[in-house]
Amino acid sequence: MFSFWTELSSGLRASVLITTALAIVFVIVGARVSKLKTSDAPGGITLIFVMIVEFINENQREYFSKYWRVFTPLLFTIFIYLAFANTAALWGLSAPLSNLNVALSFSLFAFGTIQISALIIKKPWGRMKDLMDPNPAFLPLNVIGEISTPFAMGLRLFGNLLSGSIIGIIVYGLTSWAGIIFGAFLLHPIFDIFFGAIQAYVYFMLFSIFLSMAVED
Numbered sequence: 050m051f052s053f054w055t056e057l058s059s060g061l062r063a064s065v066l067i068t069t070a071l072a073i074v075f076v077i078v079g080a081r082v083s084k085l086k087t088s089d090a091p092g093g094i095t096l097i098f099v100m101i102v103e104f105i106n107e108n109q110r111e112y113f114s115k116y117w118r119v120f121t122p123l124l125f126t127i128f129i130y131l132a133f134a135n136t137a138a139l140w141g142l143s144a145p146l147s148n149l150n151v152a153l154s155f156s157l158f159a160f161g162t163i164q165i166s167a168l169i170i171k172k173p174w175g176r177m178k179d180l181m182d183p184n185p186a187f188l189p190l191n192v193i194g195e196i197s198t199p200f201a202m203g204l205r206l207f208g209n210l211l212s213g214s215i216i217g218i219i220v221y222g223l224t225s226w227a228g229i230i231f232g233a234f235l236l237h238p239i240f241d242i243f244f245g246a247i248q249a250y251v252y253f254m255l256f257s258i259f260l261s262m263a264v265e266d
Contacts, residue, residue: 060148063137067145071129112261116170120260123162128253131206135245144245146206156203159256163199167263179263202255209248 057065081095091099105125109117134145145151167176180191 058148058150059143060145060151063142064134064145064151066142067130067133067137071133109257112257112265114265116261116264120166120257120264124253124257124260127256128249131249131252132246135206135249136242139242149207152203152207153200154203155206155252156200159199159202159259160196163260163263164195166260170264176263198255198259202252206248206252209244 078095078098082091082099085091085095090096102125105128106117106121109121109124113120131146137144146155164176167179171179180195181188182191
């Protein structure tokens with residue numbers, strides 16, 4: 050087991066650690082929420098998560114008229130994971146999405162989720178009608194768009210995380226101790242928090258938009 054762990058890339062190890070930590074936190078918060086009564090006011094970390102969940106629910110109602118309750122838990126989980134994965138360097142971990150394999154796995158997951166959900170909800174013929182909109186001549190172009198869009202989303206994450214890591218390494222490698230301090234106090238907050246959080250939100254929004262377009266009328 051230990052040898053298997055050491056053979057994983059640093060990005061994959063970071064992904065496992067982040068997933069495990071988030072799962073533990075969600076279980077704890079879920080247990081606290083389940084014990085609350087309707088008259089109780091949540092506090093502390095429970096209140097923070099309640100506010101975040103409410104914000105996400107309101108956001109998803111703008112895109113899904115009928116199926117927001119079905120897909121919001123999935124999209125929320127992805128958003129929380131990406132928010133922490135993209136800022137992993139702050140915790141001394143490698144950013145998982147700077148690994149191309151992890152980024153492409155998000156592309157495959159988005160593609161599979163969109164297509165399978167559309168086939169289940171709209172049935173094969175309804176899905177085919179969407180792909181032939183506005184007329185059958187557009188079927189090849191629509192199919193190319195359905196395939197390329199999720200992969201572009203994953204590659205966008207990979208490119209942004211990798212470029213941020215490279216810029217940080219260049220600054221640390223080419224500057225003096227003053228430059229290292231400058232990078233630690235300025236570059237990390239910019240690339241790891243600001244850009245990382247934005248990329249997580251952008252992926253979350255794009256996934257929500259394309260999924261809602263596929264399953265909603």
